Amino acid sequence: MKLSRVISLIDGELLSPIEAESIEIGGAMGADLMSDVLTSIQPEAVLLTGLCNPQVVRTAQIADIRAIIFVRGKDPAVETLQIAIQENIPVIKTKLGLYKACGILFQAGLPNYELEAGEDCVQ
Amino acid sequence: MPDKNSVLNDNDAIEISRTEELAYELKISEVMSKNVKSLPPKMKMDTVLDIFQRERFSGAPVVESHQLIGILSIEDLIKYLRDKKKDATVKDYMTPQPVTMHQNEAVVEALKIFSQTGYGRLPVLNKRGDLVGILTKGDISAGLLTALQKDYHAEEIIRYRTSHLFEDIVSDRTSLILRYNIRKGDFTQGGNASNHIKRALLRMGASQKIARRCGIATYEAEMNLIIHTNNGGTLRVEIEPHKITVEAYDDGPGIEDVEQAMQPGFSTATHEIRNMGFGAGMGLFNINRCADEMELISSKDRGTNLYIIMYLNKSEETKP
Numbered sequence: 001m002k003l004s005r006v007i008s009l010i011d012g013e014l015l016s017p018i019e020a021e022s023i024e025i026g027g028a029m030g031a032d033l034m035s036d037v038l039t040s041i042q043p044e045a046v047l048l049t050g051l052c053n054p055q056v057v058r059t060a061q062i063a064d065i066r067a068i069i070f071v072r073g074k075d076p077a078v079e080t081l082q083i084a085i086q087e088n089i090p091v092i093k094t095k096l097g098l099y100k101a102c103g104i105l106f107q108a109g110l111p112n113y114e115l116e117a118g119e120d121c122v123q
Numbered sequence: 124m125p126d127k128n129s130v131l132n133d134n135d136a137i138e139i140s141r142t143e144e145l146a147y148e149l150k151i152s153e154v155m156s157k158n159v160k161s162l163p164p165k166m167k168m169d170t171v172l173d174i175f176q177r178e179r180f181s182g183a184p185v186v187e188s189h190q191l192i193g194i195l196s197i198e199d200l201i202k203y204l205r206d207k208k209k210d211a212t213v214k215d216y217m218t219p220q221p222v223t224m225h226q227n228e229a230v231v232e233a234l235k236i237f238s239q240t241g242y243g244r245l246p247v248l249n250k251r252g253d254l255v256g257i258l259t260k261g262d263i264s265a266g267l268l269t270a271l272q273k274d275y276h277a278e279e280i281i282r283y284r285t286s287h288l289f290e291d292i293v294s295d296r297t298s299l300i301l302r303y304n305i306r307k308g309d310f311t312q313g314g315n316a317s318n319h320i321k322r323a324l325l326r327m328g329a330s331q332k333i334a335r336r337c338g339i340a341t342y343e344a345e346m347n348l349i350i351h352t353n354n355g356g357t358l359r360v361e362i363e364p365h366k367i368t369v370e371a372y373d374d375g376p377g378i379e380d381v382e383q384a385m386q387p388g389f390s391t392a393t394h395e396i397r398n399m400g401f402g403a404g405m406g407l408f409n410i411n412r413c414a415d416e417m418e419l420i421s422s423k424d425r426g427t428n429l430y431i432i433m434y435l436n437k438s439e440e441t442k443p
Contacts, residue, residue, distance in 0.1 A: 033397070035346075035405035038339050039412070043331075051400040055346075058314025062321060062338035064331070079311060087318075 001025050001110050003067055003090060006046060009108050010101045012069060012094040015076070016085050023090060025066050027113030030102040034059045041065060045113035048101050052076040057083040057091075065089070071098045143231075145270045146263075151233055152226035154266025155247050155256035161186040162195060164214035168203045171213060175200060184246045184254055185217045191246050191254045193217035223248050226255055230266065233258055286328030289364045298363040299327075305348040307355040310399060316358050317342035327362065333435060337367055340413040340431050343406040344371035350396055352376075352426075369431040378421040385411065385419070 003023040007014055014020055026044035031037050032051050041047065043064035049056055052074050060068055067090040070076055076084075076091060084091045094101055106112065161184045162171060174180065175197065185193040199216040208215070223246045224233050233245055237260055247256040289297055301323060303316035321338035325331070341358060348356040348371060356373030378384050385407050392402020407429075411417050416432040 032400060033403040033405075034400040035343065035403035035409060038342065039405050039409045043335065049400075053399060054311060055313055055400055058318060058342065061318050062314065062335070062342045064335055 001108070003046070005108075006067070006069075006105060006110065007092055009104050010069065010092075010094045010096055012092040015081060015091045015093055016089070018088070018090040020090060023066060025110065027111035028102065028105050029112070029114035030071075030098045031114070032098075037065075038063055040115045040119075042113040042115065046105075046110075048098055048105075050074060050098055052080055054079045054083050056080065057087060057089055060084075060089050061087050067092060069094060069101065071096060071101050142267055142271065145267055146231040146234060147229050149230045149266060149270055150226065151224050151228050151230060151247055151258055152256070154230060154262050155226070155258040156262055157256045159184060159246075159254060159257045161254060162213050163187065164192060164212065164217070166213045168200070168208075168211045168213065168216060171195065172200060172204075182244050184221075184257060185213055186254055189253055191221070191223065191248065191252075193219045194221040194244070194246060196243060221246055224258060225249075230263055234263065282326050282328070285323075285326045288327065296363070298361050301360040301362070303345075303358040303360075305345055305355050305358055307349060307352050309349055309355075313346055313349050314342055317345050320358075320360050324362070324367070329435065333367075333433065336413040337369070337433055340410045340433075341369055341371075343410045344369065344429055344431070346401055347371065347406055347429075348373055350392060350401060356426075365435050367433045367435065369429075369433075371429040371431075372426065374426040375424075377423040377426055378419070379423070381419050381421055 001024070002021060003025055004020040006012070006025055007020055025046045027042065028046045028048060029037065029041045030048040032049055034051065034055050037047060037059050041063050044066050046067045046069060047056070047060060047065045048069045048071055050070070050072050052070055054077065056068055057080055059065070068084070069092045071094055073093065073095040075093065081091065096104070160178065160180070164185050164187050182194060182196040184191055185195055193214070195213055195217045199218065203211055203216050222236060222240065222242065224236070226247050226249050236242065236245060243259060245258045246254055247258055249255045288299065301320060303319070305316060306312070317338050320341050321334050324334040324337055341360065345358055348358065352373040353375045354373070356371060359370045359372075361368040383389055386404075387408040388404040390402045390404030396402040407419065410429070410431060413433075414431040415434050418430040419427070421427040
């Protein structure tokens, strides 16, 4: 799914100077604990999170995450935005909560990219 | 380079940001045509016609005693052909006092003038006011393309050189060691070292999968040094042609029960650290999953040493 479609589905606001039309998203995961993200997210996912600190972007860079969506209308810290722009990772803000944002994307056909316990993310 | 009126599609838009940057970075002197053929004002227009035909010029500056006094374009030549005025000279048909550019100005300044005026060429002067070149839109496009290509090549060369490091240097056992000092409580920088490690591996030609696995393992180790140590610690990464060895060590306080610490979900992190998105109790467990081999040695007096080994040789890659 194109990132531009993801943004319009959740009525999001793109905060970084990146062209969303050209970015293809494989699936999605929602979480607030970055260790959980590192354990379970598959590459090329969009991450939905309520956490707004720079570690989210660091995690995204390490785990090959395509884009970050900040839920619950939270504004990311300035450092977070700076690193995101530097690392060329698109960041999006939505007023929706985590559950609803994930639900809308899942219903629209964006696959789950979070592995279940027991599955190995690094394989 | 698009002008103001052109409609951009989305794919263009990405490229443009770098091209636009370059338009600000590049100086006119870097893209202009040098060795400019200029015309003396007294030259007969008949002669100019011959020159323009032979040399396929579409315009030329007019210079008198080293000073630029005008510019003659193909439109001026057409005017002359229509008039059929005998013995006319360059001075009769040139456009006097043309708009000029300074050689140290940024290319973007010239682009502005091109789009405002519709001129085809701009004479370029140096500090003293001597004519040193001429600039067309074509020169700018060519200059920008060359610069973009240089950008691309620079990264290619870095990648090529680093990926051949081990072949170029001969020894019985060659390795590259990266060391990062990790400060206790420095959450803002958290993940910075791991990001550099991942990038270094990719530059050296490691696969995306190996770089990701190593990135995840070092990130967890880095965060552990930030969160759980007394005085921070060191992340040491040794890269060899066939394996990567990561060592994370600190001087305390040590782990009381190593077996318990390895259990997924077990955490001693404070509420504050959990609020930052860490301390889920997945760190060591996650490192173990990413590693081909892992060893954790810890004691109350000497602190903790964590060793992580990943094999690069495909046949040894147990976790592809």
